[in-house]
Amino acid sequence: MTDRRDFLNATGAAAAVALTATPALAAQRGPSDIATLVPDGINPVGVRTAGVRLIPVVGGKYKVWTKRVGNGATKVLLLHGGPAFSHEYLEVMAAFLPEAGHEIYFYDQLGVNNSDQPTDASLWTVPRYLQEVEEVRRGLGLDKFVLFGHSWGGVLAIEYALKHPEALKGLVISNMVAGMQAYLKRVNHLKETLLPAPLLKQINALEQAKDFENPAYAQIIMAHLYSKIICRLDPWPDALMRSFKHMNKDIYVQMQGPSEFEVSGSLKDWDRWDRLKEIRTRTLLLGAEHDTMDPNDIRRMAQMMPNAKAAICPNGSHLAVWDDQAAYFGHLLRFLASV
Numbered sequence: 001m002t003d004r005r006d007f008l009n010a011t012g013a014a015a016a017v018a019l020t021a022t023p024a025l026a027a028q029r030g031p032s033d034i035a036t037l038v039p040d041g042i043n044p045v046g047v048r049t050a051g052v053r054l055i056p057v058v059g060g061k062y063k064v065w066t067k068r069v070g071n072g073a074t075k076v077l078l079l080h081g082g083p084a085f086s087h088e089y090l091e092v093m094a095a096f097l098p099e100a101g102h103e104i105y106f107y108d109q110l111g112v113n114n115s116d117q118p119t120d121a122s123l124w125t126v127p128r129y130l131q132e133v134e135e136v137r138r139g140l141g142l143d144k145f146v147l148f149g150h151s152w153g154g155v156l157a158i159e160y161a162l163k164h165p166e167a168l169k170g171l172v173i174s175n176m177v178a179g180m181q182a183y184l185k186r187v188n189h190l191k192e193t194l195l196p197a198p199l200l201k202q203i204n205a206l207e208q209a210k211d212f213e214n215p216a217y218a219q220i221i222m223a224h225l226y227s228k229i230i231c232r233l234d235p236w237p238d239a240l241m242r243s244f245k246h247m248n249k250d251i252y253v254q255m256q257g258p259s260e261f262e263v264s265g266s267l268k269d270w271d272r273w274d275r276l277k278e279i280r281t282r283t284l285l286l287g288a289e290h291d292t293m294d295p296n297d298i299r300r301m302a303q304m305m306p307n308a309k310a311a312i313c314p315n316g317s318h319l320a321v322w323d324d325q326a327a328y329f330g331h332l333l334r335f336l337a338s339v
Contacts, residue, residue, distance in 0.1 A: 055139035057110055057132045058123070064132070065114035066107040066140060070098025074169070074336055075142055077105045079133065080243075081151030081175075083124070083267075084251035086113035089243040090150065092321055096329045102336055107136055113246040124251045125266055130159045137167060146170040146339060151318065152255075158272050161279045170339035171279070172332065174286040175318050177297040179271035180263045186294040188261055190229055199224060212258040221260070229292050231319040240322065260292070276304040283308035284335040288316030288324060 035043035035053040042054045042063050051068035067087075076097060080087045087106040097104050108115040110123065110132055122128075133156055137145070146169055149157025154176025161171050177183055192200060199220050206217045231240060257264035283305055287298035295312045302310035311331035316324030 053140070055107075055136050057135045058128075062110055062116040062118060064107055064110050064116065064136060066105055066136065068103065068105050068140075069094045070101075070103045072098075072101040072103040074101070074339065075103045075105070075145040076148050076172075076336070077133075077137065077140070077142060077145055078107070079147070079149040079153030079156050080107075080109065081153050082109070082112070082247065082252060083129075083152045083255040084109070084112050084248035085152075085243045086246040087243075088113070088246065089237070089240040089319065090321070091239045092237070092325075096325075096333065097336070100333050100336070105140060105142070111251050112248045117248065119250075121254060124254050126155065126159060126270065129156055130163065133160050134164060137164075143167060144169040146172065146336065148172040148174065149176065150174040150321070151176050155267070155270060158276075158279070161281050161283075162272070162275060165279070165281055168281045170335070171281045171283040172286065172335065173283065173301075175288065175291055175293055175320065177293045178273045178276055178301055180268055181271065182273075182297050183293060184261075184263060186297070187229075187292045190292065191225060191261055194228055195220070195224055207259065207261065210258070229290055229317050232290065232315075232317045232323040237322055240319065273304070276301055277306065279308070280306050282339055284331065285310040286313070286320070286328065286331060287311070288313040288318070288320040288328075290315075290317040291320070292318045 033048040033050065034046060035049045036045055039045050040056075042056065043049070053066050053068070054063040055066055056062070057064050076093075078087065078090050078093060080090055087108050090106065093104055093106075109129065111117050133147075145167065147157050147160055149155070149160075149172070151174070154173045157171060157173050158176075158178065161168060177186075191203070195203060202216065203220055206212070206214050211217065227234070231237075253265065255265045255267050257268070283302075285298050285302050285305075285308055287293055287295045287310065289295055289312060298312065299310045302308045311327075313320040313324040313327040313331070316328060320328045
């Protein structure tokens with residue numbers, strides 16, 4: 001294996017030299033085509049990879065998958081939600097941002113989909129994931145970039161802006177509020193008001209019995225709630241279905257809990273309302289009228305932050321990126337053009 005790796009690194013390095021030495025080929029390859037020109041043990045050297053690059057995390061013990069799409073002065077790192085979904089439902093970003101001249105970076109957080117999936121439960125904490133974002137930022141060579149976080153990714157985006165403001169050019173917090181209690185108040189209000197009385201009674205009984213694996217629980221949630229507050233399209237986009245398919249349930253339960261309507265995991269006490277005033281990075285807060293996050297909380301966050309504005313998508317839900325695209329991308333692209 002060592003001899004094979006040495007051979008591949010040597011031949012890859014030779015290919016990289018040949019590419020960069022030939023102006024026509026160098027022009028064709030683009031800056032995102034080659035993962036690395038220097039042997040790092042995890043990416044093929046000098047090989048065009050369509051923007052895919054593996055980044056070492058946890059001190060090099062594991063690796064996460066990233067993919068660059070487009071080229072531009074404004075570079076946007078995308079943090080997906082969950083915890084422990086995948087980047088796939090954010091693939092829609094590639095339909096809007098690159099053609100507007102923005103460079104975007106997808107990545108699957110550790111534990112999900114294309115990235116390594118260790119079973120070490122000590123890894124699934126906010127501080128560890130926060131460190132991972134910084135490791136990815138450094139691995140990709142990003143500086144003065146825009147950090148975009150959706151849902152759980154918004155938690156990480158807030159944490160990152162508090163700890164590493166010097167690295168940021170802009171911040172987008174999409175469909176996330178600044179504390180779990182605010183989220184729980186909103187999502188349980190939606191459950192109580194949107195479900196017909198018989199279904200609400202059944203759901204409450206199943207939750208009280210902790211019978212979250214009951215097929216009836218999932219059926220009611222998906223058919224009568226998620227279709228109204230998570231994504232209002234019918235059918236759901238393939239990219240979203242793939243994210244659900246690739247979800248790492250063990251991580252979700254450890255951090256969130258067994259249900260969308262209670263937070264009993266390690267995130268249950270997360271709250272940053274009192275620190276929002278410290279985030280001075282230019283920020284866009286995106287929300288939606290039918291979201292699991294209260295639009296009024298999104299607006300309140302903007303009022304508490306020194307350099308932020310809120311934008312609410314009138315027809316969208318938690319995934320307004322899909323079900324209210326005109327409003328969502330109108331707000332997002334205007335913000336990115338201004339930073």
